[in-house]
Amino acid sequence: MNNTTSSRSCGLLDLETRSGIVQAFAVAAGIPLLALASWIEVPMLPVPMTMQTFAVLLVGALYGWRLGALTVAAWLACAALGLPLLAGGAGGVARFAGPTAGYLFAFPVAAALVGWLAARGWMSGFLPATAAVLLGHAVCLGLGATWLAWLIGPDRALAAGVLPFLAGAVLKSALAAAVVRLVAQTGNTDVG
Known part of the structure; x- marks a missing residue:
């Protein structure tokens, strides 16, 4: 496969060119990674800060936009079915209609964005990688706050949700950019 094809669709791990079995394994491995990151909490008000977005955006960068978004969506689907995969060990469909729903629905979009940026060379250095992941965070915060604003008003949503x-x-x-750079250097991955 030439570098042009790779740079258009793949994340750093080049998973989108691998067999369906490898891709299925990657999705299956990504779900517990995302859950574990969700359970890592720093106490804050009104909700604790978790490592969810770190893992969501890292999966996007490493897996690519399609497989990254699919992995995040699969994690969310498992959580919606009631598995305790979200922050604080939460799960169930109610989370997808409450105050945090906008953030949850933003996660696959943000993973796809970071994966798309990764495929276009944004992971070639620490600063561009950090910028790509910051854009992913902006998507999460923006879409999450938009939903929250509908529930509690824009001023309160900004103050509590952003x-x-x-x-x-x-x-x-x-931190995600540092991990991406480490993966790229360890695997001699062409990220530029």
């Missing part, structure tokens, strides 16, 4: 999470988004973006 501002408290900005510093964490920056830190998690830098």
